[in-house]
Amino acid sequence: MSRRLHRVGAAPSRTTRIMIFVVIGAIFAVPIIAMVEFTLRAGLDGGYSLGHWAAILDPENERKYRALFVGVANSLVLAVVTVSIVVFLLVPTMILVALRFPRLQRVLEFVCIIPITVPAIVLVVGLAPVYAVVVQVFGSSTWTLAFAYGVTVLPYAYRAVQSSLGAVDVVTLSEAARSLGAGWGTVLVRVIVPNVRRGILAASFISVAVVLGEFTIASLLNRQNLQTALVQVSKSDPYVAVIFALLALVFAFALLFIIGRAGVARSIRRAP
């Protein structure tokens, strides 16, 4: 009797699995390959070259691509401010709720999940009047957009932090630290934060990826970020737009991959 006849449960056979991966993987690889191929095209008459990649570094093109570099810089600033909102506003609130107001846990979760139901395109309709006020208070610099981004990353950031926070008994830990004479500041910085560090890191990485990919709010509030610059530049120089899009996708992949592997390393260490 062959082994196949004895196979029980849901898992597919090795052949089936490989076939599915190869077929679907190949289909999903095509657009990415097409992007790479597109950036290597030498010109309308065919042939390939690295010309478009080299052009990015050419100082002569600096003015042509200025919008793009401004967009990248703006997006990086937005990423930093958004991560600060997550780390200094969301995380302390989540810890406080876990320590002192366990009953508010559900409310907090509900609030943090709302942005999934309220799409960015709807939010932006209401954000326009809000930003009329924000501009008066903080000026019209691009970084103010991070207030809106802080809201759009809430569901992702909340889930990432909560998966760490839920795994440690923060109440017992903080009581132990308090009974040894630690102040609340020490409890927060030296006891709780080290325990949820991975969650905070994951939340920050996901926030960076979301901010770098954000287009809707920036474009409809007339701000410049990486994505709006990509659309703008693609009209005059599609090659360089596709190159930057590829780089951004690879960067986002790297961020998520690092989170994933860090999680694996931790769970292996924890296993008995």
Added chain:
Amino acid sequence: MATAPKRRGWALLGLAPFAVYVLLFLAVPTLLALVTGFFDDDGKVTFDNIAALGDRVVLTTFASSFWVSAVTATGGAVIGAVVCYALLGTKPNGFLRSVIDSVSGVLAQFGGVMLAFAFIATVGIQGLITQWLLNSFGIDIFQNGVWLYQVPGLLLPYLYFQVPLMVITFMPAMEGLKPQWGEAAATLGATRLTYWIRVAAPILAPSFFGSLLLLFANAFSSYATAAALISQGAQIVPLQIRAALVSETVLGRENLAGALALGMIIVMVIVMTAYSALQKRTERWQR
């Protein structure tokens, strides 16, 4: 003990910054978006904008949005479920799983404009596949006009982010299938087909349809890919909101963006409520 209530008061104050932030940048914009549809330019209450939701043009765009979302959600759910099936039996901590998780995350959540570029490079007029089919087989995919920059053109890019989202949302349910159930079924003489039809499918059904709804909501609300592909016109609801925001002349009615936003929110709330109801049923099996 006397200081306890006072302490609690201070602790409550600690919640204030986040509460204020969420109020200003989530609650206020959401309410404004919902309410502006009920006012005219002079701030008087009117139902003109809401009535505009019944306009033929608006109804057509809602129908297109529904169509695109339904088609890509169904396609994405089926293909995504097949990928999840193939992932069963791979090591949850393995390298392959990490790569697929990260790729899915990138494509499902951060693609937007960049996916539009990818598909212009693939099936655009000068695209890799377009040219290959034309030069090698003489097949012109744009024989009946360039559909990439129309509503049908959204289908491929949308599927490209729907399938990964399905993998992310459906995989936990697939992994919840306990090997013991398969063994128990086999001991009782069930074939693998019987096991799938009588055991696995009923357990997975709520999660599958829940994920399908999430995919629908995802396609219904996504804007960036469509905006980057379709620069002219307003064929789906998010693009119509863009048109209403950018120029105030759509249908000659102001504050239409608010009414459209209200229409979108109603659809989203219905879909997401159904999603969370199905999700609750799913969790029974994931303990």
